[in-house]
Amino acid sequence: MTDPQLFLAERVQQALAAAFGAEFSDADPLIRPSQFADFQANVAMSLGKRLRRAPREVAQELADRLTEAGFPGTVEVSGPGFLNITLDDAWIAGQTAGILADPRAGVPTATPPQTIVIDYSAPNAAKEMHVGHLRTTIVGDCLARTLEHLGNRVVRQNHVGDWGTPFGMLIEHLLDIGEEAAIARLEAGEGSEYYQEARVKFDSDEEFKQRSRRRVSTLQSEDPETMRLWHLFMGATIRYFDKVYSMLGVTLTDDDIAGESMYNPMLAKTCDDLEAEGIAVVSEGALCVFPPGFTGAEDKPLPLMIRKSDGGYGYATTDMAAVRYRVDDLKVDRILYVVGADQALHFRMVFAAARMAGWLPDTVSAEHVQIGMMLGTDGRRFRTRSGETVKLTDLLDEAVDRARAAIADRGYDEATQREIAHTVGMGAVKYADLSVSHDSEYIFDFDRMLAFTGNTGPYMQYATARIRSIFRKGGVDPESATGPIALGDPAERALALQLLGFGPVVELAGTAAEPHRLCAYLYETASAFTTFYENCPVLREDVDEATRASRLALCALTMRVLETGLDLLGVRVPERM
Ligand SMILES: NC(=[NH2+])NCCC[C@H](N)C(=O)O
Structure with missing residues (x-):
């Protein structure tokens, strides 16, 4: 157990049960980071109402129970009934040593592992591959890496548009x-x-x-x-x-590649079975499913058309066949569709129809990971100046060129410069896509994504490369930086506490399918490291050996967390920048 918030939640729940009876053991203890302590627990407020007692009294009783049970920290009641909790340095140091020694740095393994289809990228051959596909590719790939790292079996499926009139x-x-x-x-x-x-x-x-x-x-x-x-x-x-x-x-x-054409041989049977089951009916010559709860203008039921009146199949037919294939043949537990938000209705209807048909059992979760539209700096749909759609390789080349210009004065030889420019350019594009929540619209802005400060790819790469250079300068192998960890300075303590959150955030990014959570966490970690590094010299000669060993261990763990995290985002780190 390394996550301080989970640890505290468990302890507060035990105290709740001990003080007020087992029926309170599953009340949400409402643990939040706090300005006045490490965390606060806000459960006493609502509990006071439920028990018809003063929240402050309830809070005091909880505080007493917590401390009685050998709690590794201090608990104070403040305000109307907040519990302010400060963890002991020794506890934090012990947990930090634990994840330092853990090859997974505290990232849990899914038990049991799930089989997860990630349907992503999916450009169309008959049209252009556009910036929207860039984003579904980048977000989908991060989810694939993350869920795989969490121990699941991930099946990547690129549902390319490769068929049709x-x-x-x-x-x-x-x-x-x-x-x-x-x-x-x-x-x-x-x-x-x-x-x-x-x-x-x-x-x-x-x-x-x-x-x-x-x-x-x-x-x-x-x-x-x-x-x-x-x-x-x-x-x-x-x-x-x-x-x-x-x-x-x-x-x-x-x-x-598991494109639309792959499902051709299944389409006739898809329609026949749905019709035989009475799930699909002929309406104005077309075969349609009318899932309950979907209505259009004048409350008319909305059709999901699976066979046109001319006998042709369409996008929905393929998706119905694909659901069945994924459940029956691939035996999935979870399907993620990383696709533009404008297809939300389509997927809701496909999922509903598949549930009606019994093709998508309740035990299998189907989620549309909605991708918000990509906008230009003018706030409109992203286009070139002349109004055409943008060719993706041109766009990526431009990112590399701009990154190259940004590092031109750093004195690298030609080959190194090219290598760094590529890594920084691609890192910038990818991180920018991942760091905002996937369903919000997003402005494609080279200047912003290539900035070397703020929550950007280049900043995160720089922060990581800088820690590597600490080891290079000190002639220390990061593998040998094993502590022991002792936390003296507040900045050391804050960094250690931050590092404990890595495992939980990776798990959250995977289960909620939200890469931006991981980005936000990594950015906070880099910031905590900066404060630490400004306040706590590591290699300076007047630093005693034990302090140096502890600080090097914190550097090594921070580096590993940033590198692993960026790797899950699919962002590479140049050796130097
Ligand atoms: N199973 C799916 N429908 N996946 C998404 C396909 C996306 C489609 N090719 C498009 O560009 O809009």
């Missing part, structure tokens, strides 16, 4: 411009322009339109030559996605 015209356009030329352009990330060209021809050229329509049906019947062309198209497109992934350093590989 637009592929008829996309394949015909490929034939028109020639296989090689088409492939080169798709690999270079010109999918958006390619799509536009095909669209223009489709709308203006009757012959092209007819060919494209015929191509849709040969695609649907999986005619071998059409499938060969489709594979060419998709192969080149995926190579471009891979370029973006490898620039970003995300963990997605080609093995994680």
Whole structure:
């Protein structure tokens, strides 16, 4: 047990039960960080009402019970009935030594481990990969790393848009411009322009339109030559996605591609089974599910359409098939859909329909991790100056160029400079995406994300690299910095208390699917370290040996917490900055 808040909650609950009876043992003790002590417990206020007693009296009784039971700290009653709790230095030092010796630095392991599908990134081949996909990629990847680190089995699924009627015209356009030329352009990330060209021809050229329509049906019947062309198209497109992934350093590989086309063979049965069960009904020629509680204009029930009146399947059909596959075949406990917030209604309806059908049992949790829209500095949907959508590799290149300019005067040789610029540029983009809550809108602002101060990627990288340099300068191997830990200065104590929170915050980021919690914690930790480092010399000659050993141990643990935390965010740290 390293988390001070959990430890205190447990102790206060025991005191509650001892003082007022077992029925109070599960009351929330309301432990909060405090200005006047380490923590305060606010439970006496509400309990006073429940017991019809003065809250101060209740608080005093709790304080007495706590101290009677050998509590490792002091408890004071203040104000109308707050319990101000200060932990003993020795307790904090002991717990800190515990996580220093723990290879997991206090991060718990899920028992039992869960199988978790994370559906993320999911760009569309027939359109452009846009900044919104950048954010779902970055957030999803952090959740994958975090949940894996917590001991779960994570199945990454990149639900790419690789099927549907637009592929008829996309394949015909490929034939028109020639296989090689088409492939080169798709690999270079010109999918958006390619799509536009095909669209223009489709709308203006009757012959092209007819060919494209015929191509849709040969695609649907999986005619071998059409499938060969489709594979060419998709192969080149995926190579471009891979370029973006490898620039970003995300963990997605080609093995994680589980695109819409994968579910084709299941779609007919998906519809038939839902119809046979009476879950889906034909309405105006289309097959629809009407999950209860979803209504549109004039209170009309909203349909989730799973088969169009022309017999075609759609986005919802695929998602219904995917739920069933994930539950029945992958045996998941939890599915996270890291997708734009604008699809909230779609997912609520899919989950509701799947629950109705019994395909999504109550034991499996399905969560839409909503991704807020990415805005430009003008507060509008993110575009280039000329109003087009932004090509992701260009955007990432610009981040690297700007990072390079920021470190240009630091005297590194060419290769080192390039390496640092890449790490800092990507770290900036990723950290900026992760540090705000995933469902809020977010302004893409290079100046802000590349700032070397504040809650930014470059600052966090710098803070970590600085601790590494302490060890380099002192000629000390961080592995050998094992203490013992003694806490004299208030800044040492505050840092140690902060470090105890690492395990709990990683767990919270994973269970709540909220990476920004981890960012906020790491930023607080870096700040606590700065205060410590300003007040507590480590390598200075007048520092006695025991103090030096203790402070080096705190440095080593801080470094490990920051490095592990940044690694879970997918942010690398340059050796020096
Ligand atoms: N299972 C899913 N529907 N995943 C998300 C797919 C996202 C979709 N390709 C889009 O760009 O909007």
